[in-house]
Amino acid sequence: MSILKKAIKILSSLLLGGIIGMTISTAAIVLFTDTTIQEFIGKLTRIDITDAIVSASVGVLCFIVSIPILILLHEAGHLVCGLLTGYRFVSFRIFNITFIKHNNRIRIKRFSVAGTGGQCLLTPPDMSETKMPTMLYNAGGIIANLLALFAVLPALWLPSHPFVKEFAVIFIITDIFIILTNTIPMKINGIGNDGHNILALHNNTKGKRALALQLRLNALLQEGVRPKDMPKELFGEDNDTDYSNPMEVAIPIANASRLVDEMKWHEALSAFEELYSHKSEIIKLYADEIACELVFLSLITGNTEKAIQLYSDELKKYISAYRKVMSSKERILCAIALFMDHDEPKARDIYDNLVKRKEAYLLQGEVKSDLAIMENMLGIRTSGNEETETT
Template sequence: MKQALKLILSTLFGACIGFGAVVLCITFFTETTLSEFFGNMGNIQLSRLLLSCILSLTCLILAVFVQIILHEGGHLIFGLATGYRFVSFRVGSLTLIKEKGKFRFKRFSISGTGGQCLLSPPDKPYEQLPYFWYNAGGVLMNLLTAILALVLWVAYPEIPLPLHLFLLFSFICGFFLALMNGIPLKMSGITNDAYNLILMHRDLNTRKYLALQLAVNAEVQKGVRLKDMPDEWFPNDEVTDYRNIMQVAVKLLYISRYVDRKEFETAHVLFSEIERHKEEIVGLYVKEIECELLFLELIGERRKEEIERLYTDKIKRYIQRYKIMMSSKQRLLCALALYWENQPERAKEIYEKVARKRDKYLLQGEVNSDLDIMETMLREAQIQA
C-alpha cells in the first residue's frame, strides 16, 4: 500500500509539473495570457493540447538526458586534462567501458545516481592529487551549456518550435543540475560534487580515500580480485566519521578483502562492528553491510533468529533490484538456496548462470571472487551430503 501510494503521488506530481510546463509554453509562444488560456480551454482542441503536451514532455526528457551526459562528460574532460585515465562512463544503467583495448557497453546502476564517470587516479602521492577539476567538471559543463542554450534561445526566436523548446529546457535543466551539484548537499546520504570538494579541501585523508576507491574500482573492472591487490591499498584506518561516505567506503573495501580470502569469521566480526553504526551510515552501504552479514551468517552459524533479522522485505527487494548487475547478490541467493531453502539444485543453477554470463558483469574482479566462493560452497555441500 505504501509503495502504491508513493507511485500514485509521484505520478500525479509529475503530471502537474508536465501540465504546468505545457501551459507556460502555450501561453508564452502564443502570446496568450493565463486568464485567457483558462477562460478559453473549452475552445482548445483536445488533439492540439495533447500534441503540445507530448512535444513539451519529449523536449524536457531529451534535455534532462543530454544534460546528464554533459555533466558526466565534464568530469571526463576535466579529469583526463588533469592526468586521470578513463575507466567507465555511465548514464542511467548504460555503462561504457574500455576492455582489452576495445569499448563496449554493460549494465550497472547505483541508487541515488543518474550517471557516473569513473577514472583511475594519476600516479602521484595523494597529497598532490588534482581533485578540484575532476570533481568540479560536471558543474562547470552544466553551467556553461545552460548559458549557451539561453543565449541561443534568445538570439534565435524564429527557429522551429521543438528546437526552441529544447534550448529552453536545456537551460532550465542545466542550471538546475549545476545548482544541485554546485551547492554542497547530501541526498539520501550520498554527497554531491560540491560536498566532496569541501571534504577533500579540509582533509588530506579524504583525497587518499578518493584515490584508493578509484584505483580499486579500475582494477576490479579489469578482473583483479581484492585479495590480489597490494596490501598498502587497504589501510586499517579507524573510521572517525561514519557520516563521511568516503571513509566508510574504504573501510568496507578493507573488510571485503577478508570475504574474498574466505576468512569469513574475521569478516563477520568486522561487518558486525560497523553495522552498529548503521544509523550514521548512508542507506546504500547499510544494505550492502546487511547483505554481507546475511551471507556470512548463512555459511557460518546459521542462527535462525539472526537470519530472520537480516532477511527483511527491504533486503529482499534490494537483492532483486541488483541481482542482474551485481554478482555478489547472486552469491547471496546461492547461499540462501543452499543453506536456508534447502534447494541445492537451485543453488547450482544460480552458480552456472553466473558462470555463463560472467562477461556481462561490469565488476569482473567481483564476479571472479563470487564464482570461486560459490564453487567452494557447492563442493563442501556435496561432500557433506
C-alpha cells in the same frame, strides 16, 4: 495485479510529465514574453483541445529528451576535466549503460546505482593524495551544464518554429535545475553532490586518500583482480572512520570484503558486525550491502537463526534488484539455498547461471571471487581452489 500496478505507474508518470511540461511552458511564456498569467489563462480557456494536447505532449517530450542529453553532458564534463588533470579512464555510465575499458578496448555493459542517473569513474594520477587534484574533476559536470546553458540561451531570441523555442525553454529550465542541484552543496540519499564533494575534499588529505583508494580499488576490480590479490597497502587504514561519510566508510567495507575473499569467515564476520553497529550513521546503500554480507557470513559460520533474522523482505527486494549487476548477490543467494533452504540443486543452478553470465558483469574481480567462494561451498574442485577457514 502487477500488470495493473505497472499501468497505473506509467499513467501517473505521464500525468506528472504533463503537469511539469505545462508548468514549465507557462513559466517560460510569462518570463520571456509580455504575456501576463491572466492573459495566458484567458488564452488557455479559448484554445482548441487538440492544440492543447499537442502542445502539452511536445512539452513532455522536450523534457524527456532534455534529461538524457544533460546527464550525458554532465558526465562528459567530469570525464574531460578528469583527463585534463591526469586521471585515467575507467568507466562511463549513463543510466544503466556503461562503457568500460577492458584489455585496451571499450566494451558496453549494464550496471546501475540507485539514486544516480550517470557516473564517470577514473583512476587518480600517481601522486601523493595531498597533491591529488579533485576540484576540476568534481566541477567538470557543472562546467559542462553551464556551457550547454549559454549555448542554448540565444535560441530564445532567434526566430524559429514555436516547438523549437519550446524545446529551448524546457531544456534551459531543466539545465538550470540540474546545475543548482549539483552546485548547491547537499547530500541526496546520503551521497554528496558535486558541490558538496568540492568543499569536502578541499584541503582534506583524509578525504582525498579515501577517494583515491576507492577509485583505484574499483579500477582493479574492473580489470579482473580479486581483492585478496591486490596490494594490502592499497586498502589503507580504517581508524577513526566518519561513518556518515560514504567515502571514508568505503575503506573499512573494502577491508572486510577482502577478508571475505580470503575466506577468513570469522574475521570477516567481526569486521562486518562492527560496521553494522554503525548502521544508523551509514547511508542506506552501504547498510544494505553490509546486511547482505552478514547474512552470508552468518550462514557459512553456522548461525542460521541470525541469518533468518537479517534476511528481511526489504533485503530480499534489494538482493533481487541488484543480482543482475552484482555477482555478490548470486553468492549470497547460493548460500541461502544451500544452508537456509537445504536445496543443493538450487544452489548449484545459481552457480551454473553465474558461470554462464559472468562476462556480463562490470567488476570481473568480484565475479572471480564470488565464483571461487561458491565453488568452495559446493565442493566443486577447480585448479583455483583455496584453503579455507573451517566453520
